[in-house]
Amino acid sequence: MAKPKVGFYDITGCQGCLLSVIFNEDEILDIINAVDIKEFRFIMGEKYDGPLDIAFIEGAVVSKEDLEMVKRLRERSKVVVALGTCACHGNIPSLRSFNEKNIEYLKYDKKNEKQKDFGEPSPIIKHINVEYCVSGCPPDREEVKRFIKEILLGKTFYNYQDPVCRECKLNENGCLLDHDKICLGPLIKGGCRAVCPTSGLECYGCRGLIDDASFEDYFKLMKEKGIDPVMVKKHMETFAGIEINEKLKGTKWEKLH
């Protein structure tokens, strides 16, 4: 069987997601052997403009150039993978969409020639159809490896569906909610091995929502702890804000600010 032709691309983002592919020190050679990498600007100089089996794209769409690039990649790839939180959920770049006032300093980029008349930054999945999302800021390298293996096997890849709390408890951590931290663990897809809560940082939700996230009970719990729901909402908007705001549409938390 011919090795699948694979390309790794980035639009506006920090390139951390691509690094999380390379940072599999122990298995990077296995990855390179298993697939035919046509373009990956971190490890090779070549450019490639032909058809691809799998295109990994990281970053958010913030300009016409970004949009053209993802559309072009869509046309020439059998499978497109949105890699990382920017590509899947908008992440920090799209944070400014939720801040109507007060945060003028986040808007200076709008004057940038590139982004003129383009609108707010948005995830790739808003513009093109993608076959898979591998979220995370950055994506968990174990999940990236699992993804590549399952695709090579020909399986349909399923994201980890249980909340962050499952892995957090298996790591034998005390609960951050008990310390009045706005930890989004119960609402957010795990698969990250709960790295943040394990090192003492509350979950900010970079991997997106589980499919039955209990917002109502979460807000209720926060209220009981005396935490301002506006703070909770802002916390939620940090990474997967677009997805969360869509879910909150029509609820009493829609217009909190």
Added chain:
Amino acid sequence: MTTKEEIIKKSPYKPKLVEVIDYHRETNDTFTIKLGWKLKHEPGQFVFCSLPGIGEAPISICSHSDNYVELNIREVGNMTRFLSKIKKGDKLLVRGPYGRAYPMDKFKSHNMIIIGGGSGVAPLKGSVEYISNNRGDFGEVSLFFGFRTPEDVLFRKRLDVWKDEFSMYINFDRVEGKTIYGGKQGFVTERVKEVVGDNKDAIVFICGPPIMIEKVAEILIDKGFDEKQIYISAERLMYCGIGKCGRCMIHGKYTCLDGAVFRYDELKDYKDD
């Protein structure tokens, strides 16, 4: 005392290799594989098929013979899609049998009504074969099978025999063009309502989509059937088959140990539990 190596050697999670002696496409999304596996089993039991690297799935046995095991599989997920690529002569990893079977001995001299919908016909096929092999033990036998369209009919070779051996009623959700086996357009439920009389002595097996099971059972109970005459099949996610993983539990009952065949009164209140 046994050493831990010996204990692990006997691990119930460990599958064994058997040969695929036949592979046959039934419809465009289902296929039947025949395994050269001399396995003592009863109608209604199931086995696990393993593909290392892909996973493991419970599949109900659709035959009744001491010499081989037939499995009818619909392509719905990763596992079944990979199983469909298997070829005659290949080896397959399996373990089993598991589950509580239909207590066929108890039904001797009874009339039998067997009702299946779609891929739910497969688990029933074993029990019909059992009845056919022991024809003298049973009274009148009626088969009610529903399929989406005439193209979706399973086990045609068997149906060709059964249509003369038993009273057979076939229904299709949709018929475009010619029908087969005298199949009518409409749901199995309607046919059951129309055909089944007030038969207090009959034993009923139902297998199919949950909504079909529920509707058929309601109709039969309206006709005066007792809940204890009706046997239904439950489908749950399961990983172990031996009452450990807890995934298949329905209101305290393990589908793998106490099912997948249940008497209607055991389960009726907890269909979505």
Added chain:
Amino acid sequence: MVKGHIEMFKKSLLFQMIMVQFTIDKGDFEGFLRKVIEKYDLIGPVEGDKSKLRRKSLFRKIVSPDELFLEKKTYFPVKGYFFDPKETLFEFDGDKIIDPKIELKKKVFFGLRRCDLNGIMHQDMVFLDENEDPFYKARRDASFLIGLHCNEGDDYCFCNSVELKDFFDLMFYDKGKEYAVEVGTKKGEEFIKKFSGVFKKKDKIITEEDRKIRNKKKLDTLDIKDNYDDDSWKKGSDLCVGCGACTLLCPNCHCFTIEDEVNFDLKTGKRVRKPASCQLRHFTRVAGDHVFRNEKLARFKHRIYHQIQYFKDRHEEVFCTGCGRCIEGCPARIDWVKIINEMK
């Protein structure tokens, strides 16, 4: 299981009480533990993993006796030592199945509370029945269980309400200057013989008063058969944020998932099992995306009914050990005991 089987099975599990009692002076206690550490892996309760910022008490390998934390029961259960959270069921190379190797040093557990011990007993009932689980068995065979009796319960536990059984190799009772030690099994008796210098035989030293546990909390009834459709279950599920901590902290809960982990050659790999939680939606998802117990309410009831009723129907023992870890570990502190007590 048939009734006769249950009786026989229980007899093999529930230790025949050997009514021999000993004492050990607290001055000798540390020396005793040091000797244990020399010979075996000693697993005991510690205040928290030093590498963790927010520590919670748990069971760990003890290097020095002063690490032990004996004030109250641990936050995390001991179950991970028997039911490994990442057990390899087998390795594979194509169609070839390779038995896994597990390296086991004999482990002595000290400081198990009655709830921990009954949790182990319940897991024995599940994993050591007629379909014996070899991995669990290997880990259990290599373990020696020393209990430590609680005199006072904490804010969450209610073990007096759930009919706990005596299940231990040795049980320690704190008597001020000394520990009284009760022997539960032959294994326990032999163990004492190995340390005959420190244990002094003293009959009937353990009084009824010593055996008592003073709980602050009480579960009024174990009969909830007719309450399945009660509206007040909603009081619990309406607070649930869906983290699954209750099941992961429970000393009994043993549900698992099995996954294949394949290497980059796509040919070799291993089949592993990991703990799962019935409180999470994907627990019952079948191909075609149907989810049973799709509502949180149904999942909440499933957990409580398994703890109180289902297990009892099957094994004639109440599953719940009354440790209260599921309440203590719950971010919303869902007090299902109170919910049941307030039902009619």
